[in-house]
Amino acid sequence: MSKLAIISDFHMDSNHFSEEELLVFEEVLREEQVTDLHFAGDISNDLYGISFPYLNRLSRSFIVTYNLGNHDMIGLTENEIDKKDFLIKKLGNKTLLAFHGWYDYSFYGGDLGKIGHFKDNFYFDRKIHRDFDDQMTTEILLEKLNQVLNSLEGDVIVALHFVPHAHFIIDTRYEKFERFNAFLGSKTFHETFLKYPNITDVVFGHIHQRYNPTVIDQINYHARPLGYTYEWEILRKFLIKYPKFQDDTIRQPKKNYNHIKELVEWKEYKKEHLKDEFRSAMTTFNF
Template identity: 30%
Template sequence: MRIGVISDLHIDQRENSDLLYASYLAQLVKLAGQQQLDCLVIAGDISNDSQLTLKFISDLDSRLRCPIRFVAGNHDLWTLADKEKNTEQIAARLQADPRSLQNRPYVLNDEWAIIGHSGWYDYSFGNQFTTHEQFSQKQYNGRTWKDHLYIDWNMTDEEVVEQSLIQLQSDFEQIGDRQVILCLHMVATDAFIVPTPHPVFDYFNAFLGSKRYAEWIESRPSIRYILNGHVHYRKRFTKHEQTYICACLGNESEWQSSSLEKELQSAFQVIDLVDGLVL
């Protein structure tokens, strides 16, 4: 069984959006076919608009020969067109899609299942840089973390992380003794944060994820693969027989070439559950 992994497509970050939309669809369908996937998982940040994200997921699903599952990223939760932030409503709309992993574990077979959540951040990856109050402002050195502008959970960031862990535990308990692929948009390990010292990310690492996810994961050895996005890395490593994968396409300005096809091929990773390999 082969599980394809990609994250941070950001399909609306470039010009000629209609043409690019079709290109993203075509290239992902092509990759899924070439890799003979049994499931495609997208770990968030498909677009900056929940309606566009859901349309893309639906259109991709109708063209693929395998199932697709996803979690929302923080960009998918943004409110750009409306003056009022309505994050909880947007999150509910995304979670209601039958292909969303959040609140909806996906059983692959008797041995494997996928669970997922957007996740969130609690400043623990930046906790030695400044105070909690300064982190909560999400502004530093003339720069603003844009979640501050477009997202309002009506609770603290720490409370959002706590709620995500409660939901993940509930999903984890539903799948019995199966081995697990966990999909989180936010970073679950400090191995994926931006190395410090850094003139900006000494501060902004605080908004990449939470150390609490790694603590939760490491205490559950049946979680064998952990899929992350958000930070626009293309990395993987294994610790205690748990493999962490960051398979981000990212923004065009971060690419090594101008070719969407080449960059998708570079970012895309495949988990072969039969052979226990990541390709």
């Protein structure tokens, strides 16, 4: 029996993982008897300098694959991005299909005329240079996705980085935050998946919010991104256990985390519960 684990939004540089913490992650993989590990995007902000050396290290103990997220694409050409897209891997009588995904603003209901300016001046992806606009990039991707899915027989597990269904989009009344929904993914992914009844499961990330497994139109959706440390479940539990460290005057989670990250109590709690956080961020399949 083999086991595939899929994890997204590892962000190993932004999370400043120490060597000890990376070893904890690898220990969790062994404890869970994982044989195959897939990263569904956003491993780090430096694919060649940071991510690849770590993937090579993991490859000594596990069969490691990946698809790109937006953070992984920094500094890459369109050709490099394209060459790393659409991984097909046999898992016994199942198939893993992994592709990057992208966005086409279909999750945004506001004025599309403002989106280009927002992306060019504020959004992270201004650092990424694609050959085509976002809608055309997604359209080209969907054409290839249909071609690949038409060629696959048997049950298919799909992994991608970007959000494939509006169910997972956070509804907000504030236009400033709603604009981010434009860059989360595309509803056309789910519409495409519906044409292929052999798709049993879809695993994705990008949203940095974990959901329980959700069945939509007979497809099992899994969103368990690891995300940034200040978003972690164990941080929430720490602040419940130690309410004296919760500063109610600080509204932003990142600033709240900066307020406590050097505390001895937090460091000890994080060390004790880090395995739980890694486990919570993995979706596994036996094959």
